[in-house]
Amino acid sequence: MALSTALRKAEKESVKVTYKDIIFRGKDDKIKNLTLVVKPIKTLTTNLYNIFLIIFLIDRNESNINLNSNINTISELNTNIAEIDRERINLLEQELSDTKSNLQEMVEEVETSNEELQATNEELLASNEELQSTNEELQSVNEELHTVNVEYQEKIEEVASVNSYLENLIDSTEIGTIFLDKNLHIRKFTPSVKKFFNIIESDVGRSISHFNITFGEEKDKSFLDTLNTVLETGNSFEKEILHGEDTWYLKRLNPFIDSNKNIDGVVISFVDITPLKLLELEMDNKNIFLQKVIDVMPNILYIFNQETQSNEFVNKDIFKYLEYTKEEILAFKENLMPSLLHPEDFKKMIIHFKNLSKSKENEVLEFEYRIKHKNGEYRWFLSQDTLFQKIEGTNKIKHIGVATDITQLKESQVILENKVLERTKELKVAEKKYHKLYDSAPDMFASVNPKNGKIIECNQTLLNKIGFSRNEVIGMHIIDLYHKDYKQDAKEAFNTFVKTGKVTNKELKINKKDSGAIDVNLNVSSVKDKNGNILYNTSSWRDITDIKNVLSELEELTYVSTHDIKAPINNISSFISLLKEDNTIKNSNSVEAINWIEKNIKNANSTLENLISVAKARTLVLDNFKKIDIESSYKLILPILKDKFKIDEIEISADFKACKTVVFSEPYVNSMLQNVLNNAIKYRSLDRNLKIEVKSFSTKNFDCISISDNGIGIDLKEHENHVFGLFKRASDVKEGSGLALYLIKKILEKTGGKIEVESKLGEGSTFTLYFNNKN
Numbered sequence: 001m002a003l004s005t006a007l008r009k010a011e012k013e014s015v016k017v018t019y020k021d022i023i024f025r026g027k028d029d030k031i032k033n034l035t036l037v038v039k040p041i042k043t044l045t046t047n048l049y050n051i052f053l054i055i056f057l058i059d060r061n062e063s064n065i066n067l068n069s070n071i072n073t074i075s076e077l078n079t080n081i082a083e084i085d086r087e088r089i090n091l092l093e094q095e096l097s098d099t100k101s102n103l104q105e106m107v108e109e110v111e112t113s114n115e116e117l118q119a120t121n122e123e124l125l126a127s128n129e130e131l132q133s134t135n136e137e138l139q140s141v142n143e144e145l146h147t148v149n150v151e152y153q154e155k156i157e158e159v160a161s162v163n164s165y166l167e168n169l170i171d172s173t174e175i176g177t178i179f180l181d182k183n184l185h186i187r188k189f190t191p192s193v194k195k196f197f198n199i200i201e202s203d204v205g206r207s208i209s210h211f212n213i214t215f216g217e218e219k220d221k222s223f224l225d226t227l228n229t230v231l232e233t234g235n236s237f238e239k240e241i242l243h244g245e246d247t248w249y250l251k252r253l254n255p256f257i258d259s260n261k262n263i264d265g266v267v268i269s270f271v272d273i274t275p276l277k278l279l280e281l282e283m284d285n286k287n288i289f290l291q292k293v294i295d296v297m298p299n300i301l302y303i304f305n306q307e308t309q310s311n312e313f314v315n316k317d318i319f320k321y322l323e324y325t326k327e328e329i330l331a332f333k334e335n336l337m338p339s340l341l342h343p344e345d346f347k348k349m350i351i352h353f354k355n356l357s358k359s360k361e362n363e364v365l366e367f368e369y370r371i372k373h374k375n376g377e378y379r380w381f382l383s384q385d386t387l388f389q390k391i392e393g394t395n396k397i398k399h400i401g402v403a404t405d406i407t408q409l410k411e412s413q414v415i416l417e418n419k420v421l422e423r424t425k426e427l428k429v430a431e432k433k434y435h436k437l438y439d440s441a442p443d444m445f446a447s448v449n450p451k452n453g454k455i456i457e458c459n460q461t462l463l464n465k466i467g468f469s470r471n472e473v474i475g476m477h478i479i480d481l482y483h484k485d486y487k488q489d490a491k492e493a494f495n496t497f498v499k500t501g502k503v504t505n506k507e508l509k510i511n512k513k514d515s516g517a518i519d520v521n522l523n524v525s526s527v528k529d530k531n532g533n534i535l536y537n538t539s540s541w542r543d544i545t546d547i548k549n550v551l552s553e554l555e556e557l558t559y560v561s562t563h564d565i566k567a568p569i570n571n572i573s574s575f576i577s578l579l580k581e582d583n584t585i586k587n588s589n590s591v592e593a594i595n596w597i598e599k600n601i602k603n604a605n606s607t608l609e610n611l612i613s614v615a616k617a618r619t620l621v622l623d624n625f626k627k628i629d630i631e632s633s634y635k636l637i638l639p640i641l642k643d644k645f646k647i648d649e650i651e652i653s654a655d656f657k658a659c660k661t662v663v664f665s666e667p668y669v670n671s672m673l674q675n676v677l678n679n680a681i682k683y684r685s686l687d688r689n690l691k692i693e694v695k696s697f698s699t700k701n702f703d704c705i706s707i708s709d710n711g712i713g714i715d716l717k718e719h720e721n722h723v724f725g726l727f728k729r730a731s732d733v734k735e736g737s738g739l740a741l742y743l744i745k746k747i748l749e750k751t752g753g754k755i756e757v758e759s760k761l762g763e764g765s766t767f768t769l770y771f772n773n774k775n
Contacts, residue, residue, distance in 0.1 A: 003054070005091050006038040011050055012098075014040055033059035176270040179256065184208045184227055187265065196243065196270055208268075230255055230266050240273065248277040300403040303388055306353055307396040321405075323374040342370035342378055352385075356399050359387055368406070380410045444520070444541040448478050450498050450534045455481075465543065467513035478539075483509040483517045485752050488701060493522060501526040501534055510541065519545045573601045627661045628669050630696050630705060637674045641681065650681065651691045659696035662703045662771040668747055673705070675740040676767050680709040685762075702753065702770040709766075714759040723757055744769070 006017040016039040026032050037055040176193035178186060186204050193199060197211055209224055230237055230253045237253040249270045256265035294301055294315045302314040319329050322340075332339050338346055345368075352367040359365055364386045370378040385401035438445060439460035446458040458473050466473075466481070473481075482490040486508045493506045503524040509517045521544045526537035576598045579585060585594070634654055662669065677692065684690040693708045714723065723741060745755050752772035759765035 002036055003038075006036055007052060007054075008095050009091055010038045010040050010052055012095075016040075035059070174272065178208070178268040179265065180208055180227070180268065181265045182231065182263075184224070184231075184266070193270065196249075226253060227266050227268075231263060234263055240277075246274070247272070248274045298405075301401075302403065303398055303400045304385075305391075305396075305398050306357070307391050307394055312398065322371060322379070328374075340372050342372070345369035356385055356387065357395060357397050361387055363387070379405060380407045382406045382409075444543070446473075446478070446539045446541075447537055448494075448497075448539055450526075450537065453478050453494060462541070465512075465518060466510060472513075481510050483511050485509065488752070493524075497524045497526070497537070497539075498534075501528055501537070503539075507544070508541075518543055519548050569601055573598070576601065625663055625665060627663055628666050629661055630669075631656045631660070633666070633670050633673060634694060637670055637677065640674060641677060649689070650684075651689060653691075653693050655693075655695040659698045659703050659705075662696075662705070663773065664751070664771055672744050672747070672769060673707075675744060676707045676769070679740065679767075680707055680711060680765075683709075683711045683765075685710065685712050685764075698773070699770075701773060703773045704768055704770050706766055706768040708764065710764040713761045713763050713765055714757070715761040716757070716759055741767075 002019050002022055006019055009015075010017045016037065018038075019036040022034040022036055023031055024034060035057040037053075037057065039053045039055075041051045041053055174192050175190065176196055177190045178193055178197075178199075179188045181187055185207050186199075188204065189199060199211070208227070226237055229235075234255045236255070237251075239251050241249050241251050243249055250273045252267075252269045252271070254267045254269070255263045256267050258264040297315070300314065300316045300321070303312045304310075305312050329336065337349075341349065349367065349369060352365065355365055364384055367383045367385065368380065369383070370380055373379050381403050383401045383403045385399045387397055388400040389398040391397060441459060441461055444459065444462035444465055446462060447456050448454070449456050455473055455476050455478055458470070463470060463473065478494060479487055479490050489506070490508055493503050493508070497503050501524075503522055506522040507519070508522050509519055511517050518541075520541035522539065522541055524537060524539045526534045528534055576594055579594050580598070585591065631654070634656070677694075680692050681690065688710060691710050694705070696703070696705050698704065716723075741755070748754055748769065748771070754770045756768050756770070757765060758768075
């Protein structure tokens with residue numbers, strides 16, 4: 001207590017503090033007297049703490065005071081201790097007051113610091129929000145940079161693709177081209193240029209002067225002079241040259257312009273114009289021929305300008321034809337046409353000119369008129385006119401026409417009219433003969449109303465073949481005549497007839513009245529009016545039942561023949577295998593010959609296998625029809641595809657909810673699904689991951705399975721006829737026989753089904769299998 005009080009007082013007042021007569025009990029239970037001295041020591045102002053010197057002085061003379069022996073002494077000591085305690089209490093109270101004051105100041109300082117910390121916290125929050133916003137902006141900038149990077153990558157790929165296209169274009173073009181630099185050194189050339197120069201790849205970088213070139217140059221001017229002229233002036237140079245005896249080329253020298261519009265070389269190109277030269281010669285001959293025809297033709301050929309009301313070209317003067325002199329024609333002045341043209345025909349001529357102005361291109365308008373001959377008689381003319389050229393800035397035209405003197409024709413018309421009645425009687429007799437021939441023809445004939453599809457006429461052969469009476473057939477809808485399995489094909493044929501007016505070689509089957517059916521080949525022809533409307537038509541059915549039987553026998557013969565041919569091929573293949581095992585054959589030419597023979601034997605075997613497949617497809621009899629679960633078939637072929645392709649890398653989805661089953665022969669359904677999926681995987685695009693979607697659905701007459709992919713696709717405009725053709729292929733990207741889709745088509749068509757394809761080049765394809773649900 002005394003020590004702490006002394007320390008506080010010394011610190012507060014910065015003076016030495018001395019407390020005397022401090023009584024305390026020692027370890028030996030004796031009362032001892034102590035003097036305490038506390039003195040502050042001066043230190044540097046930079047020190048954080050004060051330093052005090054504390055001295056304890058023990059009075060040795062009073063150290064043996066016995067507490068139990070002298071009570072008076074203890075009392076005196078207690079009195080001294082009480083005084084010291086009072087003094088200490090006063091000091092403690094003073095120190096407590098100071099401590100309260102200091103505490104109050106500290107509380108205020110803490111509150112001030114708290115407010116400052118709160119303000120600092122708010123500033124930190126604001127800074128944090130700004131940093132968050134900045135972070136989002138940086139993220140956005142990063143995304144934009146990523147997008148720009150992707151775009152640049154795409155641009156680089158596009159540039160690479162364009163370069164590839166240009167390389168392929170240069171290599172595949174038939175135009176011989178050499179690119180020279182400023183020094184006339186070869187930069188690049190196309191393969192076609194080898195027709196003109198003995199040039200090889202190692203010649204790139206050589207000067208063109210190293211080659212002896214004199215194609216079409218003047219005697220006093222070399223090829224190099226011409227090249228230098230093109231470099232200096234920037235003007236192109238063209239000249240037709242004869243190479244050899246019968247080959248013409250157009251030689252072009254053009255300046256090579258760089259991106260800065262500067263001349264950086266010369267481009268030499270040689271274009272084969274032999275066909276044009278031959279065409280030019282042919283045109284010259286035709287022009288000579290045409291001019292001779294115009295000169296000798298009896299008709300008057302003219303080009304009439306409606307604006308100037310005069311002929312710009314005429315091969316014969318019509319007025320000389322009418323025996324007028326030039327002076328007599330000039331004397332009519334502006335009254336020429338009104339004076340010479342028949343009054344009734346002058347107004348018709350004005351209407352004719354207006355109709356020509358409104359006519360369509362290649363439309364021919366005829367106009368009959370009369371012109372007065374010098375002898376006073378009118379002669380008849382027929383003009384056949386068509387639009388030649390529209391005169392700019394006006395509603396007038398130039399028309400080209402042929403005028404024919406039809407006076408004798410008109411005179412003969414009266415005679416002909418008298419013969420018409422007589423001829424009419426003869427036609428009636430001929431009509432009877434025609435009907436007899438029509439009825440007795442070996443083919444079946446009928447005429448059909450294109451609007452409602454009902455039969456309006458037929459021959460007796462048709463009635464005899466199908467067993468119906470004429471009254472039963474006339475008025476019958478044409479579709480009702482066909483066998484139920486061919487009605488859909490018949491409807492398609494009828495729609496084709498309505499649209500185009502004709503049907504060619506359509507194999508169908510028509511019913512007999514009693515029972516059975518006839519295999520027929522349908523052909524339809526028609527006559528249309530100017531507007532394209534069908535005036536009348538004839539449908540002919542040729543009985544091909546016997547022909548189909550013969551074809552069946554031929555297919556069987558093909559099947560047997562291919563098997564017979566296969567035996568010697570197998571023997572040759574076995575012999576080649578023995579030769580390959582013979583180690584004594586080491587000559588490279590012999591080994592190469594053996595390999596070549598083996599390769600061709602494999603090709604022959606493959607061809608024979610394909611022919612056997614075709615023969616089987618043509619003579620195939622499908623049976624064992626049953627309901628097949630599509631999903632089960634799909635799951636059955638997936639392991640087969642896994643063994644052949646890495647389909648784990650392919651995204652395949654399947655949905656068979658809309659149509660769960662088809663009625664067909666199960667092995668063929670599995671084979672068709674496998675072949676179409678196999679093609680989808682084989683013709684995948686290397687630019688993206690392959691996705692295949694398999695789904696089923698139903699229509700009115702069909703249960704369908706469609707297989708869609710995002711592969712390389714097919715250009716149907718160019719290859720539509722190749723997709724399902726025998727040994728035809730729509731793409732050469734992968735090897736194949738061109739047989740699978742043909743066989744699928746034949747198998748489906750045998751049961752009234754079909755296969756269709758929708759495709760876009762570069763996007764993918766969808767093949768749809770249609771199974772006849774009437775089976």
